[in-house]
Amino acid sequence: MLEIRWHSRAGQGAVTGAKGLADVISTTGKHVQAFAFYGSAKRGAAMTAYNRVDDAVIMNHEKYMEPDYVFVIDPALVYTSDVTINDKQNTVYIITTHMSTEELIASQPKLEGKRVYTLDCIKIAQETIGRAIPNTPMLGAFMKVSGMYDMEFFKESMKRILAKLPQKIIDANMLAIQRAYDEVK
Amino acid sequence: MAFDKMELRDTEVWDGNLAAAHALRQCQVDVVSAYPITPSTPIVEGYAKFKSDNYVEGEFIMVESEHAAMSGCIGAAAAGGRVATATSSQGLALMAETLYQASGMRLPIILNIVNRALAAPLNVNGDHSDMYLVRDSGWIQFDAFSPQEAYDLNFIAFKVAEDHEVRTPAVINQDGFMTSHTAQGVKTMDDDTAFNFVGEFKPMNDMLDFEHPVTHGVQTEEDWHFEHKARQHNDMMTIVPQKIDAVFEEFAKLTGRKYNQIEKYDMDDADVAVVCMGTSVETAREVAKEMREKGIKAGVVGIRVFRPFPFMAIAEALKDVKAVAALDRSAPGGTAGALFNEIAGSLFNSDSKIVLSGYIYGLGGRDLTKRHLVDLYTELQANADAGKVLTQQQQFIGVRGPKLAYL
Numbered sequence: 197m198l199e200i201r202w203h204s205r206a207g208q209g210a211v212t213g214a215k216g217l218a219d220v221i222s223t224t225g226k227h228v229q230a231f232a233f234y235g236s237a238k239r240g241a242a243m244t245a246y247n248r249v250d251d252a253v254i255m256n257h258e259k260y261m262e263p264d265y266v267f268v269i270d271p272a273l274v275y276t277s278d279v280t281i282n283d284k285q286n287t288v289y290i291i292t293t294h295m296s297t298e299e300l301i302a303s304q305p306k307l308e309g310k311r312v313y314t315l316d317c318i319k320i321a322q323e324t325i326g327r328a329i330p331n332t333p334m335l336g337a338f339m340k341v342s343g344m345y346d347m348e349f350f351k352e353s354m355k356r357i358l359a360k361l362p363q364k365i366i367d368a369n370m371l372a373i374q375r376a377y378d379e380v381k
Numbered sequence: 382m383a384f385d386k387m388e389l390r391d392t393e394v395w396d397g398n399l400a401a402a403h404a405l406r407q408c409q410v411d412v413v414s415a416y417p418i419t420p421s422t423p424i425v426e427g428y429a430k431f432k433s434d435n436y437v438e439g440e441f442i443m444v445e446s447e448h449a450a451m452s453g454c455i456g457a458a459a460a461g462g463r464v465a466t467a468t469s470s471q472g473l474a475l476m477a478e479t480l481y482q483a484s485g486m487r488l489p490i491i492l493n494i495v496n497r498a499l500a501a502p503l504n505v506n507g508d509h510s511d512m513y514l515v516r517d518s519g520w521i522q523f524d525a526f527s528p529q530e531a532y533d534l535n536f537i538a539f540k541v542a543e544d545h546e547v548r549t550p551a552v553i554n555q556d557g558f559m560t561s562h563t564a565q566g567v568k569t570m571d572d573d574t575a576f577n578f579v580g581e582f583k584p585m586n587d588m589l590d591f592e593h594p595v596t597h598g599v600q601t602e603e604d605w606h607f608e609h610k611a612r613q614h615n616d617m618m619t620i621v622p623q624k625i626d627a628v629f630e631e632f633a634k635l636t637g638r639k640y641n642q643i644e645k646y647d648m649d650d651a652d653v654a655v656v657c658m659g660t661s662v663e664t665a666r667e668v669a670k671e672m673r674e675k676g677i678k679a680g681v682v683g684i685r686v687f688r689p690f691p692f693m694a695i696a697e698a699l700k701d702v703k704a705v706a707a708l709d710r711s712a713p714g715g716t717a718g719a720l721f722n723e724i725a726g727s728l729f730n731s732d733s734k735i736v737l738s739g740y741i742y743g744l745g746g747r748d749l750t751k752r753h754l755v756d757l758y759t760e761l762q763a764n765a766d767a768g769k770v771l772t773q774q775q776q777f778i779g780v781r782g783p784k785l786a787y788l
Contacts, residue, residue: 215564219394222566228394231563234505253566255667257559257660259748 197254201263202245203273204331206238210245210269213331217338220345220353221249229254242270242277263287267338269317269330274304283310290337290380292317292330297381313341315380324372325365332369336376347377384409384438387431389569397531397560400567401467401493401553402427404535406437407575410491411462411582414442414453418472419505420557421495425467447472451479451490458488458550459597461587463539465490469557470497473511477518483550484519484613486597489542490550491535492520496659496710497557498745506746507557509658509710512687513719519613521551521621522687526644526662529567531555533638536570539579540628547624548585549616554687556659558746570636578635617689625686642691644683645698647673651680653761654699656724657708658684661742661749668754679758684720695727703765704736706757708778710743717775717788738770739788742778753778 200217204210211232218228232245246261248254262282268274268291279289289312293300297314301307315337317330325332332354339350351370358366387406395403401424405413415425431437442453447468458464468476473494483490496512498504516522523538525531531553538551555561570578586595601609625642633639646666648654655665662683672679682698684691699705707725709718716722721739728735740757743749757778764770773786 215394215396218564222392222394223390227566229563229565230394231558234558234562255663256751257556257563257664258750260750260752 198247198249198265199261199263200247200265200267201261202247202334203266203268203270203277203279204243204245205270205273206241206243208269209329209331210243213269213335214245214247216331216354216357217247217335219357220350223353224345226251227253231259233259242273265290265338265342267334268292269334271318274300274307278306280306280310286311288341289313290315290334290341292334294319313337313380315376317376320372320375320379324375325368333372333376336373337380339373340377340380347374385435386572387436389571391569392566393569394564395528395532395567396423396562396564397525397528397555398423398495398562399427400528400532401535401555402431403569404532404575405465406431407570407572408463408465408536408539408579409437409576410439410465412440412442412454412457412464413466414444414450414457414464415466416444416447416450416468416472418447418469420497420507420561421467421469421472421493423561424493424495428465447475448479451476451483451492454490455479455483455486455488458483458490459486459587460589461584463543463582464488465492467493467495469495470499470505470511474499474514477515480515480518480520480550482598485609487548487613488550489539489548491538491542492550492552493531493535494552494554495557495561496554504745505557507559507561507659508744508746509554510712510744512554512658513711515552516688516719519549519617520688521549521617521625523551523553524658524683524685524687525553525555525560526658526660526683528560528563528565529638530640531560532567532569533632533636533640536575536578537625537628537632537640540631541621541624543579543582544624545583545585546620547616549613549621554659559660568636568638574635578632621689622686622691640685642686643694643698644685646681646683648680648682648698648702650678652678652703652765653758654680654682654702654705655708655754655757655761656682656684656695656705656720657710658687658720659710661708661710664749664751665754668751668758671751672755672758677758677762690723692723692727695724696731696733699724699728699735700731700733702735703768704738704761706761707737707739709739709741711741712744713741713775721775734768736764736768736770737774738764738772739775740778741775747779749779
């Protein structure tokens, strides 16, 4: 079982990102689950979304999770939410920030000794898509860090998932995914 | 045909709401009369979108309340159409009066209830308070434990409810958020296969058949009211369970997915068992398997059909079990949980020596974790070994503050 927790603000696309990732993974024959904690979420409120991936049908519906990966797609949440809660020894963090990994860890001591990768999903999204929607860049970074799928396969799959959007936006998302793949450290 | 067909992949990643919306589309529902409420809104929103995109030939009636929504469904069903809607929580509470009208008038309406807590305090998350509120309203009640089942049970519900020997409205319950907003793989049927399973709607006593005028919405006082209600109950107890079994069988032949009035998992040799509904059934299945690795013979019984209640099947499933827990996801309001009472009733006149304890859990969407269930099975094993309930008969799982136990 592979488990992922997303830290996001409502409106940044974590739910769409989690469902998109689940959709891609599902096409390879694996079983998936994507869900979120909503509450009466308002735009901008901190929220979490989740993915589970397994070879067998996923029966577990508990919300509690000890994640293998933690995605943080808003830079401030590292300070205002406990992004390390219920983590494991080998949990991998992919965090969006304008800082280097070393600077980030120095600014948030809770991340010391953890496996942390960083990139600036917000900047990438702004420069490619034209809006601060950091979900698809995060998935590009995840492909690099996890080595889960070949990048061409992943991009083709995402094109299908984004198919309802205008071609210009789809192309921009492909650029964002590739840049995130190249820039994550 | 006047509408377009939709190409679906064999497995789509859908949440429970989208799965139900596609089922309504594939059944070609004639009329959806609806008022939106979280977390069920995407079901009727989905149908409306399919309709405006020309994937459904039907009518969407926008109304001013849930009371009006069900009233619209009743009118459309009496007129002679295939009718469905969806609601949750307070919406269902406002609908309650009209639910009794629908069942009393024998109108085969399909209602998707996305289960949510009832205020106060206000809460949008999943529990079974709304399901329990209308459990005696004369509707058939199915319960889905996953998005796949929310999809499948819609087809089954139409086929059962619209059968001319049944003509009873049916509810499909699914857990708010835990099913309705959780995307998982859903095995689909293509549009033709799905529609052919339910078939064309065949009206009976429809108001728009002017050759055969009928009266709907009659008044009967002490001279006939009791006979009407008794007849309806008789059909629920005798005809409906058989029809449900037959449709489950037919659906299994078509899809390979076999449903049962109660779903038994690891029950053949179980010493301890949990009886519950919704997503909890699946989490409990996983924990039961893990308990078996630790030497505890654990099983799970999921209630697939809540009404008509599978009274005899429950007694049969539990007859050799030593200790069982009834899990109720609804505030009992001063008594034992409803499922506890139903199960106690089914076991009381049997030869079973089983010990039964009740647990209230998960109110307002509170997480039921695997760890909770491990503790629960461990407690049940202690009851089984002792041959009696070692705790009080009613306890709470996952609530903060001092431990609560009663009875």
